[in-house]
Every structure is written in structure tokens, then in C-alpha cells.
Amino acid sequence: MLGIVFATPExxxxxxxxxxxxxxxxxxxxxxxxxxxxxxxxxxxxxIKATLGTERMLQQHDVDVLLHAGGATAxxxxxxxxxxxxxxxxxxxxxxxxxxxxxxxxxxxxxSGLSLEGTLVSQDHTDDEELExxxxxxxxxxxRDGTGYAVAYVAAQHGIPCHIVKxxxxxxxxxxxxxxxxxxxxxxxxxxxEHGTEYETNP
Numbered sequence: 362m363l364g365i366v367f368a369t370p371e372x373x374x375x376x377x378x379x380x381x382x383x384x385x386x387x388x389x390x391x392x393x394x395x396x397x398x399x400x401x402x403x404x405x406x407x408x409i410k411a412t413l414g415t416e417r418m419l420q421q422h423d424v425d426v427l428l429h430a431g432g433a434t435a436x437x438x439x440x441x442x443x444x445x446x447x448x449x450x451x452x453x454x455x456x457x458x459x460x461x462x463x464x465x466x467x468x469x470x471x472x473s474g475l476s477l478e479g480t481l482v483s484q485d486h487t488d489d490e491e492l493e494x495x496x497x498x499x500x501x502x503x504x505r506d507g508t509g510y511a512v513a514y515v516a517a518q519h520g521i522p523c524h525i526v527k528x529x530x531x532x533x534x535x536x537x538x539x540x541x542x543x544x545x546x547x548x549x550x551x552x553x554x555e556h557g558t559e560y561e562t563n564p
Contacts, residue, residue, distance in 0.1 A: 363557060364400045364424035366415055368508045371542070372431040373403045375550035393418060399557065400424060404508065407485055408455075411508035415515040426522050428557065429512040430549050432542065433481065433504040433527035440503060440529045443545050445552055446479045447472035448525035453510045454484035454498035465498075467513050472524050474556040479503030481525060483510035504529065526552065 367373035370388040377385050380396040388394070391414060394401040400422055404414030418424065433446070440446060453465030471478060482502035499505065509525050516523035528545035531538075 362398055362400055362422065362424050364402065364418060364422065364427045365553065365557065366411070366418070366427060366429045366508075366512050367401070367403050368406050368411065368431045368506070370403055372546055372549070373401060375546045376430075376553050377401060379550050379554050393422065404512075407507050408483060408511040411511035412515055415512050419515065419519045419521065424521060426524070427512065427516045428553070429509055429523065429525045430553060431506065431508070431527060432530035432545060433506045433509075435504055435529045435532035436482075436499055436502055440477070440479065440532075442529055442531065442541050443548060444477055444529045445475055445548060446477045446504060446527050446529065447475040448481040448504075448509060448527060449478045450480040451509045451513050451525060452480065452482040452498045452502055453514075454482035454502070454505070455486055465510070467510070467517065469513060469523060469525055472526055472556075473559055474552065475526065481506060481509045481527060483507060499533075505533075 370390060373388045377388050388403055390403050390405045402414055402418045404411045448469055449471055451467050451469060480502045482498045482505050484505055485507055504527055513523045528549045530542045530545045
């Protein structure tokens with residue numbers, strides 16, 4: 362079974378509506394939804410909820426491949442708003458000690474069907490007002506979210522392949538617009554609808 366993990370209901374709803382023919386208009390945080398051979402989970406925002414929700418999902422269901430999808434903030438000029446990006450590395454961005462022996466970087470398999478790849482950093486604590494004071498992890502990453510590292514880490518602990526696709530909804534120093542966010546989540550839904558099952562059959 363393919364498991365798709367979203368952080369928020371807003372990210373998940375376009376895909377769920379697509380898969381159900383519009384029969385579902387709401388998605389609740391913390392619930393697992395079986396849509397045919399695909400299991401969908403909305404964890405809630407932040408690394409703690411992402412860790413706990415993904416762990417429960419993998420304990421309760423026979424998931425073969427995990428796909429994490431959602432929005433991300435661009436950290437530089439290389440990614441346009443609305444772009445879909447496959448993460449080939451994911452970093453734990455709240456760690457301060459750079460000499461920690463457990464280096465917080467995980468490689469991920471590339472995603473087919475995407476022309477853009479990049480490095481994702483996951484952070485709960487950010488300060489976009491101090492653009493010149495970005496952390497080391499933000500300076501070496503292309504985009505930022507609050508959940509990717511946690512989902513990938515739990516998947517790795519279970520020995521399950523994990524892929525991450527992120528849609529760029531905004532960039533550091535700019536305001537998020539609801540129209541860009543909606544368009545990006547719709548594009549993610551279209552991508553998952555077209556390519557999602559490829560990751561289940563070709564982990």
C-alpha cells in the first residue's frame with residue numbers, strides 16, 4: 362500500500378476531492394483515510410505531530426512506500442512560486458551543534474515525473490525578519506517546511522522507502538497569498554493523481 366502524508370487539511374483536500382469525485386469536502390487532522398490502494402494521513406503542522414502521526418500510521422497499516430506531499434517556502438531565487446520539487450536530501454534544521462556525530466541529513470530517492478530537485482530543511486523555529494541571520498541549514502537548502510525530516514526519519518526507522526514532493530507556496534521575506542497556495546495544492550493533487558501509484562509499484 363502507498364501511504365501519502367500531508368501536514369495540513371488544506372494541503373490534502375484537493376487530492377482527496379480528486380480521488381473521491383468531490384464527495385468529500387473536509388479532511389480532519391489525525392485521521393487515516395483509505396482511498397482504494399492509497400492511505401492518506403494529515404498529521405497536523407510541526408515535527409512532533411508529523412513524527413507521532415507517521416509512527417501510528419506505520420504501526421497500524423501495511424504501508425510499502427511513503428510519499429510526503431505539501432507546501433514549502435523557497436529559500437533562494439532558484440525556485441518559482443508554484444513549482445513542484447522533489448527533495449533529494451532532507452535536513453533537520455533546528456539542530457544547533459554542527460559537530461554532532463549524528464549528522465542530521467538524509468538522502469532520498471529521486472522522484473520520477475518531476476523536472477526539479479532540491480534540498481529540503483525542516484524547521485519549527487524560524488525568523489524571517491532576520492534574513493541575514495539564516496541558520497547554516499537554511500543556507501545550504503533550497504526550500505523549507507516543518508514536517509519533511511520527521512516523516513522521512515520515521516519511515517527510515519521502519520525500513521520503508523520515502524519520497525518527498527513539495528510545492529513552492531512562498532519565499533523567505535514575502536507574504537503567502539491564498540491564491541498561490543490554492544494553485545500549488547491543486548498542482549500537487551494533479552501530480553499525485555497522475556504519478557502517485559508509480560511509487561507504490563516501483564519503490
